[in-house]
Amino acid sequence: MTTRDRKFDHIKICVSERVESSYTGFEDVFFIHKAVPELDYNEIDLSVNFLGKELKAPILIASMTGGHPETYKINKNLAIAVENAGIGMGVGSQRAGIEDESVVDTFSVVREYAPKAFIYANIGLPQIIEKGVEYAEKAVEMIDADALAIHLNFLQEIVQPEGDRNAVGGFNAIREVSSELKVPVIVKETGAGISREVAFTMREAGAKALDVGGKGGTSWSGVEVYRVENEIKREVAKDFWDWGLPTAFSIVDCHDVLPVIATGGIRNGVDMAKAIALGAKIASSALPFLKPALESHEEVEKKIQYFVEGLKKTLFLTGCSHVYDLHKIHIFVYNLLKEWIDFREFDLFEFSRRRFHDI
Numbered sequence: 001m002t003t004r005d006r007k008f009d010h011i012k013i014c015v016s017e018r019v020e021s022s023y024t025g026f027e028d029v030f031f032i033h034k035a036v037p038e039l040d041y042n043e044i045d046l047s048v049n050f051l052g053k054e055l056k057a058p059i060l061i062a063s064m065t066g067g068h069p070e071t072y073k074i075n076k077n078l079a080i081a082v083e084n085a086g087i088g089m090g091v092g093s094q095r096a097g098i099e100d101e102s103v104v105d106t107f108s109v110v111r112e113y114a115p116k117a118f119i120y121a122n123i124g125l126p127q128i129i130e131k132g133v134e135y136a137e138k139a140v141e142m143i144d145a146d147a148l149a150i151h152l153n154f155l156q157e158i159v160q161p162e163g164d165r166n167a168v169g170g171f172n173a174i175r176e177v178s179s180e181l182k183v184p185v186i187v188k189e190t191g192a193g194i195s196r197e198v199a200f201t202m203r204e205a206g207a208k209a210l211d212v213g214g215k216g217g218t219s220w221s222g223v224e225v226y227r228v229e230n231e232i233k234r235e236v237a238k239d240f241w242d243w244g245l246p247t248a249f250s251i252v253d254c255h256d257v258l259p260v261i262a263t264g265g266i267r268n269g270v271d272m273a274k275a276i277a278l279g280a281k282i283a284s285s286a287l288p289f290l291k292p293a294l295e296s297h298e299e300v301e302k303k304i305q306y307f308v309e310g311l312k313k314t315l316f317l318t319g320c321s322h323v324y325d326l327h328k329i330h331i332f333v334y335n336l337l338k339e340w341i342d343f344r345e346f347d348l349f350e351f352s353r354r355r356f357h358d359i
């Protein structure tokens with residue numbers, strides 16, 4: 001099966017089957033309601049600057065697609081919507097576009113319809129290890145990207161029959177690309193999370209941000225369960241359905257190492273607020289935008305509005321006039337997430353009433 005057909009297979013599975021894992025860790029975050037917020041709701045400010053670009057809200061639609069003729073429409077609808085909303089998005093892995101010129105337009109359509117928006121390019125680490133800086137540059141040029149996400153999906157690679165299993169040389173490949181590319185590099189997981197240890201090495205390699213892509217949303221082992229034909233391999237894929245570091249744990253781990261994009265199971269504006277309250281700069285989501293993008297850009301815009309409204313209302317009810325005031329308010333953290341914070345030897349009291357230093 002070609003890369004482009006495999007990617008389209010994934011889309012069909014994601015719209016028709018149950019593919020999510022359980023527990024993001026946001027279940028263990030509780031906002032303290034401020035009965036007298038002393039704010040004008042209409043003056044709440046969600047705008048942020050991320051990697052040098054202004055966003056009207058700290059929201060990105062996470063990488064999903066491109067590479068198959070059928071995906072042109074999906075990326076076009078996403079692009080029109082993010083441009084209108086003043087937010088940003090990533091494209092799916094551009095391997096197919098680099099290997100087959102006939103599908104380049106399924107990626108470049110994004111810049112065509114989102115001339116001003118923050119757009120990031122996307123290549124998997126196995127391709128970066130094998131093909132190096134030139135491959136990364138091609139991906140960035142293809143869509144005139146503001147940043148490049150190097151995605152990590154080794155969980156998926158080991159469960160899918162045709163997966164790339166060689167991760168040797170990953171650190172050096174990321175370091176080389178980070179030092180030579182003209183745009184910043186984001187290291188991006190795809191559903192299994194990034195730990196504190198890996199975050200430090202990625203900072204050393206020159207990454208400028210981390211998309212933690214934690215557990216609790218789309219499970220790539222789960223998606224592959226529907227594709228793997230061999231019975232034993234399918235059973236093993238099932239065993240890894242819930243593998244990974246929950247998104248909230250991963251945000252805690254990385255928040256003071258590099259700017260964090262929180263992805264993985266973020267399903268509404270309250271989840272977005274929780275992600276930012278735990279230390280993320282940006283909240284991002286993939287799966288909830290897939291069905292709307294198959295319909296129209298208006299449907300994508302409705303979904304963005306749903307996220308924005310939930311985020312803004314959470315700010316109002318917690319007395320935050322700017323979205324990054326979420327970094328300063330007290331939050332109540334309990335259960336497993338509290339245990340994780342203890343395990344990492346962060347001071348829970350400091351953590352739950354953080355005064356983040358700018359990183």
Ligand SMILES: Cc1cc2nc3c(=O)[nH]c(=O)nc-3n(C[C@H](O)[C@H](O)[C@H](O)COP(=O)(O)O)c2cc1C
Nearest residue numbers: 062063064092093151190217218264265285286287
């Ligand atoms: C249909 C689909 C295709 C995806 N393709 C890519 C991809 O090509 N590259 C990538 O970095 N992430 C890809 N992802 C992963 C998402 O960017 C995201 O990290 C993950 O789905 C977790 O977010 P969610 O729970 O909101 O879906 C894809 C996700 C979906 C749903």
